[in-house]
Amino acid sequence: MRLMQNPATDTRPRYRERLSPSLWLLVTVAVAGPMVSLVFVPIGSTVALVLGAAVSALLVLGFITAAPVVSVVGSVLHAGRAHIDTRHLGDPVALTGEEARHARGPGLPARGWHLIRGGIDGIVVVPNLDQDDPVDAWTISTRTPDRLAAAIRASRD
Numbered sequence: 001m002r003l004m005q006n007p008a009t010d011t012r013p014r015y016r017e018r019l020s021p022s023l024w025l026l027v028t029v030a031v032a033g034p035m036v037s038l039v040f041v042p043i044g045s046t047v048a049l050v051l052g053a054a055v056s057a058l059l060v061l062g063f064i065t066a067a068p069v070v071s072v073v074g075s076v077l078h079a080g081r082a083h084i085d086t087r088h089l090g091d092p093v094a095l096t097g098e099e100a101r102h103a104r105g106p107g108l109p110a111r112g113w114h115l116i117r118g119g120i121d122g123i124v125v126v127p128n129l130d131q132d133d134p135v136d137a138w139t140i141s142t143r144t145p146d147r148l149a150a151a152i153r154a155s156r157d
Helices: 023-030 032-040 045-065 097-104 145-155
Strands: 013-018 069-073 076-079 082-085 093-095 113-115 123-127 137-141
Touching (some): 023 032, 032 045, 097 123, 097 137
Antiparallel strands (some): 013 069, 069 076, 076 082
């Protein structure tokens, strides 16, 4: 009898968030559709309406799809295209309000890695303890900084 083993660790995300654009930005992008419609009105009103609606839909979908994802899967923190094993990270600090504004501005580490999105108030700052890595800290925008910080802590257990 042969026993089957699953060598893979827990691959379910402990945390996942898409840093999608704000509603106001999506509405602003969607306004391009009526502008396209106006250009094609001389060809025909039906063609103009269809093209305008298609352009609006594609732009909004593109902006949402291109938004970076922050996730903690197993023991790896993913922030956009970058990733790091959480064993190299120190204790995360979840910030909101005035503290988050300071962390995004004057308190932003010069040698840090940043994933900051406008319209998202929360920030998590995580020190990088790896001596071989030139990055001092990771600064990540999130709508739920407490949950992201808790997921990073839990992934190290």
